[in-house]
Amino acid sequence: MSPRVLISDALSPAAVQxxxxxGIAVEFQPALGKxxxxxxxxxxxxxxxxxxxxxxxxxxxxxKAKNLKVIGRAGIGVDNVDIPAATARGIIVMNTPFGNxxxxxxxxxxxxxxxxxxxxxxxxxxxxGKWEKNKFLGVEIFGKTLGIIGCGNIxxxxxxxxxxxxxxxxxxxPYLSAERALDLGVDKVDLDELLRRAxxxxxxxxxxxxxxxxxxxxxxxxxxxxxxxxxxxxxxLVDEAALxxxxxxxHLAGAALDVFTEEPARxxxxxxxxxxVCTPHLGAATTEAxxxxxxxxxxxxxxYLLRGAITNAVNFPSISAEEAPKLRPYVALxxxxxxxAGQLTETGIKQVQISYEGIVAQMNTRALTAAALAGLLRxxxxxxxxxxxxxxxxxxxIIVDETxxxxxxxxxxxxxxxxxxxxxxxxxxxxxxxxxxxxxxxIKGIRMDAEFGPxxxxxxxxxxxxxxxxxxxLLAGAxxxxxxxxxxxxxxxxxxxxxxxxxxxxxxxxLAKTREIPGVQQVKPxxx
Numbered sequence: 288m289s290p291r292v293l294i295s296d297a298l299s300p301a302a303v304q305x306x307x308x309x310g311i312a313v314e315f316q317p318a319l320g321k322x323x324x325x326x327x328x329x330x331x332x333x334x335x336x337x338x339x340x341x342x343x344x345x346x347x348x349x350x351k352a353k354n355l356k357v358i359g360r361a362g363i364g365v366d367n368v369d370i371p372a373a374t375a376r377g378i379i380v381m382n383t384p385f386g387n388x389x390x391x392x393x394x395x396x397x398x399x400x401x402x403x404x405x406x407x408x409x410x411x412x413x414x415x416g417k418w419e420k421n422k423f424l425g426v427e428i429f430g431k432t433l434g435i436i437g438c439g440n441i442x443x444x445x446x447x448x449x450x451x452x453x454x455x456x457x458x459x460x461p462y463l464s465a466e467r468a469l470d471l472g473v474d475k476v477d478l479d480e481l482l483r484r485a486x487x488x489x490x491x492x493x494x495x496x497x498x499x500x501x502x503x504x505x506x507x508x509x510x511x512x513x514x515x516x517x518x519x520x521x522x523x524l525v526d527e528a529a530l531x532x533x534x535x536x537x538h539l540a541g542a543a544l545d546v547f548t549e550e551p552a553r554x555x556x557x558x559x560x561x562x563x564v565c566t567p568h569l570g571a572a573t574t575e576a577x578x579x580x581x582x583x584x585x586x587x588x589x590x591y592l593l594r595g596a597i598t599n600a601v602n603f604p605s606i607s608a609e610e611a612p613k614l615r616p617y618v619a620l621x622x623x624x625x626x627x628a629g630q631l632t633e634t635g636i637k638q639v640q641i642s643y644e645g646i647v648a649q650m651n652t653r654a655l656t657a658a659a660l661a662g663l664l665r666x667x668x669x670x671x672x673x674x675x676x677x678x679x680x681x682x683x684x685i686i687v688d689e690t691x692x693x694x695x696x697x698x699x700x701x702x703x704x705x706x707x708x709x710x711x712x713x714x715x716x717x718x719x720x721x722x723x724x725x726x727x728x729x730i731k732g733i734r735m736d737a738e739f740g741p742x743x744x745x746x747x748x749x750x751x752x753x754x755x756x757x758x759x760x761l762l763a764g765a766x767x768x769x770x771x772x773x774x775x776x777x778x779x780x781x782x783x784x785x786x787x788x789x790x791x792x793x794x795x796x797x798l799a800k801t802r803e804i805p806g807v808q809q810v811k812p813x814x815x
Contacts, residue, residue: 290356290592295319295326296339298361299581309589311335327351335359335588344368349376357381359588361580362571363670365601374602381587381599384675385440386580387571392444394570395489395519396452398543402515403428403487405541407564426540429453434485436501437492437520438463438473439668439682445489446473457481460492460683461635462667467684475635482509487517493669494521504529513540519570522547531556534563545570601672604654614654617647617702620717620725621655622673623739623815624704625662627715627727630813631745632663638686638707639663645694645701647719656689659704698728730775733784737773740788743813749806750776750783757804762789765797782808 290311294302297317306313314333319326320341330336330352337359338344344358349372358368360382373380401407404425412419433449435442438458446456456473459481468475478501481488488510492498502516502525516539518525527548533539534557541562547555550568557563571577583599590596597605604618621641641659643652660676671679680687694701703716716729727737748754755774762769768790776783793812801810 290334291332292335292337292588292592293319293330293333294337295342296337296361297341298337298339298584299578301578302337302361302581302585305582305585306589309593311589311592323348330355334592337361337584337588338367340364340367342367344373346372349373349378352376352378357588357591359584361577361584362387365670370602379591379597379600380602381584381591381597382601382670382672383580383583383587384599384670384672385678386583387573387576388440388444390573390576391519391570392441392448392491393573394545394566395441395445395491395517396448398517398519398545398564398566399428399433399487399489399515401564402517402541402543408561428487430455431486432457432484434459434481434488435473436460436478436481436488436490437498438468438471439491439679441520442489442491443471443682445491446471454487457484461633462664462679462683462685464635464637464684467682470684478506479509482506483511485510485514487515489517490520490524492520492524494523495667495669497667498669499523500526502526502530504532507533507539510539512538515540516542518543519545522550522552527555527557531560534560599672599675601670604658604673610651610654614650616719616723616725617650617655617700618658618673620719621659621702621704622662623725624702624715624717624727625659626665626815627662627739627813628704628706628713629663629666631713631811632666632706632708634708634710636663636683636685636706636708638688639680640688640690640703640705640707642703642705643689643691643701644696644703645699647700647702648691648693652689652691655702656687659702660687663704663706701728703729727786730784730786733775733777733782735773735775735784735786737771737786738788739815740770741815742789742792743815744785744787744789744793744801745809745811745813746785746787746801746807747809748783748785748804749808750778750780751806754783754804754806755785758785758801761797761800761804762793765794767791767793767797 292306292311292313294315303313303315327348334354335357339361346369355378357379363382363384365382368380370380405423409423432455435458438460449456450472457476458473459478463475507529543564545566587598641656657673657676660680661671661673664676665671698718701718705714717727770788773786798810
């Protein structure tokens with residue numbers, strides 16, 4: 288029996304034809320994406336679900352999808368899919384991360400030009416029978432400085448277009464290397480310098496805990512008077528109330544927004560401002576982009592359903608069906624080691640060295656390296672999967688070195704991830720024992736033996752009497768239960784590390800009090 292795929296969003300007809308050409312039974316019901324109840328009633332019996340942004344794949348829908356094997360998102364964002372729930376049910380979630388990059392970049396440039404010359408308001412005035420030639424005095428972009436926050440795939444395309452328009456381009460991106468910046472023809476700067484220098488600022492960073500409200504009252508105040516802001520990335524990157532105040536006061540000359548904190552954006556105080564240009568999330572809305580992502584998602588889903596090939600999966604590495612059982616625990620180990628290093632890295636990454644020793648060195652280490660890079664980059668870049676991670680690392684000029692050798696120490700298999708930044712080199716190593724569970728066994732040369740927990744605290748301190756007692760008492764007083772407590776040290780009285788698994792999230796005030804314990808050097812919450 289041939290696989291069955293349901294398309295519940297308005298995908299291009301080209302996607303339907305691709306499924307049919309592969310011999311896959313396909314049903315095109317685009318209205319289901321806006322009807323959760325009907326979708327839940329319909330989904331059972333289908334092997335694949337192809338969607339765009341209108342379909343919300345919730346736990347309730349997944350519970351009804353008894354045969355579902357793959358969800359394909361035509362586009363990059365997968366925040367409309369409950370990925371943990373899908374993963375728990377063994378459902379692959381795929382996206383098409385690069386299909387609409389040019390379209391989104393072009394829209395950002397278009398909004399910048401419209402903002403510079405007040406095109407929308409001038410158009411409305413002229414259509415109303417007015418001829419207000421002197422009212423709409425614009426500015427040239429020639430010779431102006433464009434600040435790009437997030438210089439990955441889309442940001443680098445914007446940079447290329449802006450340089451072609453004879454603009455000066457500066458970029459803030461912790462993962463952009465100096466070499467890559469040189470290749471792009473942009474100046475890499477820190478955020479403060481970008482805010483201070485830019486005449487136009489455009490956002491092209493994913494939404495993460497670190498980038499949420501990256502444009503806020505403080506950053507707006509740091510911008511030069513008369514700056515113009517463009518956002519085609521995510522609405523939550525901007526504090527809209529603070530933006531309204533900055534635009535109303537005249538500190539900002541204008542803003543062009545394609546995305547909003549709440550979408551659809553039916554009403555907003557920003558709509559009433561004359562110096563704001565708004566579009567309804569049109570970044571990917573071109574014929575070419577929609578064709579591209581539709582073709583890609585149909586091909587990817589067909590390959591998986593018919594041959595077991597996994598491409599652009601956000602919740603599973605790209606490996607064959609034969610390799611999966613043996614690789615799975617090592618994929619988990621590599622990704623967690625990368626995540627450990629990524630969550631502790633605050634500055635730009637120059638190089639990543641991944642070493643495989645023993646049994647693991649004979650495996651498909653390419654998938655393991657991709658998993659390590661995904662874990663490393665995800666804390667900063669958000670939507671990163673094992674397929675896109677190597678591309679994103681290359682875009683940012685991060686050198687990735689992989690070595691394999693026979694076992695030389697105490698472990699039959701050992702994976703070591705070493706991250707080199709402008710300021711330091713940090714290495715973390717782990718292994719998989721017979722029980723199949725990944726463990727961390729070495730941090731910065733200090734021996735350790737700990738499993739990865741969902742919520743952990745990483746503490747570095749001087750090995751002095753009293754630390755454990757004060758720390759445990761502090762957590763107990765805050766009602767935080769310790770699940771596991773692992774210690775390691777360089778030497779008596781020297782540098783030491785505590786890796787502690789706790790139940791739940793540790794509040795900021797408890798972290799602050801931990802830092803005040805004598806001898807404590809660093810405290811960092813970790814999530815796995």
